[in-house]
Amino acid sequence: MIRMPFKTLRLMMYVFIGGYCVFILTPLSWMVFTAFKKRSEIFANPSGLPSELYFGNFERVFSSGIGTYFLNSLITSVFSVTGIVAISTLAAYALARIPFKGRMWVYMLIVASYAVPLHAVLVPMFQLLDGFGLLNTLAGLILPYIAFGIPFTVILLYAFFLEFPKDLEEAAKLDGCSQLRTVFSIVLPLSKPALLSAAIFQVVFVWNEFLIALLILTSKGVKTLPLGLTSFQGQYSSDWGAIMAAVLLSALPIVALYLAMQKHFVRSLTGMGK
Amino acid sequence: MTVLLEQESAAHRATPSSIFGTSTIFGWIMVLPALSLFALFILVPFIQTLIYSLYKFGLTSPTKQFVGFSHYIEIVQDDVFWIAFENNIIIAITGIILQIGVGLLLAAILDRGIKRGKSVISAIIFMPIVISTIAIGLLWRLVFDPNTGMIEELFFNMGWSTPMRGWLGDPDIALYAIIFVGFWQYTGFMMIILLAAMQGIPRELYEAAKLDGAGPILSFFNVTLPELRNVLIVCVLITVISAFKVFDLVYVLTSGGPGNSTQVMGSYIVQNAFTIGRMGYANAVSVVLLVIALGLGLVQLHTSRRDK
Secondary structure (H helix, E strand, C coil): CCCCCHHHHHHHHHHHHHHHHHHHHHHHHHHHHHHCCCHHHHHHCCCCCCCCCCCHHHHHHHHCCHHHHHHHHHHHHHHHHHHHHHHHHHHHHHHHHCCCCCHHHHHHHHHHHCCCCHHHHHHHHHHHHHHCCCCCCCHHHHHHHHHHHHHHHHHHHHHHHHHCCHHHHHHHHHCCCCHHHHHHHHHHHHCHHHHHHHHHHHHHHHHHCCHHHHHHCCCHHHCCHHHHHHHHHHHHCCCHHHHHHHHHHHHHHHHHHHHHCHHHHHHHHHHHHC | CHHHHHHHHHHHHCCCCCCCCCCHHHHHHHHHHHHHHHHHHHHHHHHHHHHHCCEECCCCCCCCEECCCHHHHHHHHCHHHHHHHHHHHHHHHHHHHHHHHHHHHHHHHHHHHCCCCHHHHHHHHHHHHHCCHHHHHHHHHHHHCCCCCHHHHHHHHHCCCCCCCCCCCCCCCHHHHHHHHHHHHHHHHHHHHHHHHHHCCCHHHHHHHHHCCCCHHHHHHHHHHHHCHHHHHHHHHHHHHHHHHCCHHHHHHCCCCCCCCCCCHHHHHHHHHHHHCCHHHHHHHHHHHHHHHHHHHHHHHHHHHHHC
């Protein structure tokens, strides 16, 4: 086996991982630089720093309606994630704590559905939403997002509720708390970190979802950000300054949320690997 | 994923304390909202996909004509389907090598190799994952752009030649350009999962290996890798399943082109259903994808059960 002084090895590891960080950050910084460059400068000097901060790209993007896309994404995310977490919490708690008949069947069904890819139900889902008259509405987006967010969230919260100390609930019961009150005043407040992890994971999913949005939303007023980005691309073709300004604006909120809530987010992801 | 089975068997062993008594109605009321949405948007469409793959119908012509298994026979003879299928397989295999291989290396370095800057480094490497694939795809279209792209500039400065039709315009190269972007965006995901698993390895094992005279590289192969076996299997399955689900990146980078060289099953389903308007045929391709996905899901269940 290779033997080398640990110092040399450690140095090599710093160089490798440092190089990898540069590999990740370089395209991201190009995005930021390009967003602040004039068109002529993008051609003359693609990868350098902008010679002056130019805000014209952002002005163009705002005047073609990124604000609407932004608002649509925000509304969709808030309603979808609230729905996912509320509905999944109820289901996960019942599955983990209430010994009702058929419980295992419900759980197995939810676990199995987690393996069903969205593409495989696309055509009937489109027809269903069409039948409800929900094409080109945000509700037509929010309902499937909730449905597809439920399996993963139930699985995550089910694992959490199984480990939740029973003594607390029993103590509450002895104190005369009703079933519902125990859930709302004891269990839920203590489950905040788990609920937050689940919510953040779904915010990232909903904020970035593209396929359902592509099929359901065709009129401009209801488009969400990822869809809006592709229409900017069609509209501006090679106006990379405007496109990168839009990309930057769409990524900023979610990156900020990620940086603020990194621990919660990583926790929900590592649950998948356990 | 194996956590599910663990929990499930735990639930079998110790039935949840019946502090509320058996309250079947209460239980069903609580799972009802989840079940009804789930039935409406996943279960029923799932069954409809199966049934309507046997019918011929279009987006605008709602009348359905029964055609039996002819769509499935057509799939077997459809060259574009096989290109798409092969591309999914290539994406899966390269994903296993690149994303898991490099993810493992990065995780090992973060776990035991270096001491300073760990949280900043993992935050950076993970960052592309939270950004939408559409945004990432547009960014890389700029990077690959033959006129203003940075790769073009880099290759020019180095004196290297670049493909005539551009990175995304050459049918032999475009798929690998897509794979490269996927590698750039998702390797951090594997890194985080593997890092979490590595941090769960008891430190005594490393101490023992050290007493036996093993250096850091040897103990990676003798301690870390064997301990990670189950997690690595899960990583492989996650990578393969997501390789078969890929759509956004292909859509934004090449839309399946040039020709059909970067078509994948996901984009082929969408193209058939919503561009060409052959919804029955799209359903049949969906069923093939469904069988693959459920098959992989079963493998996942089986491997995690065997480990118990």
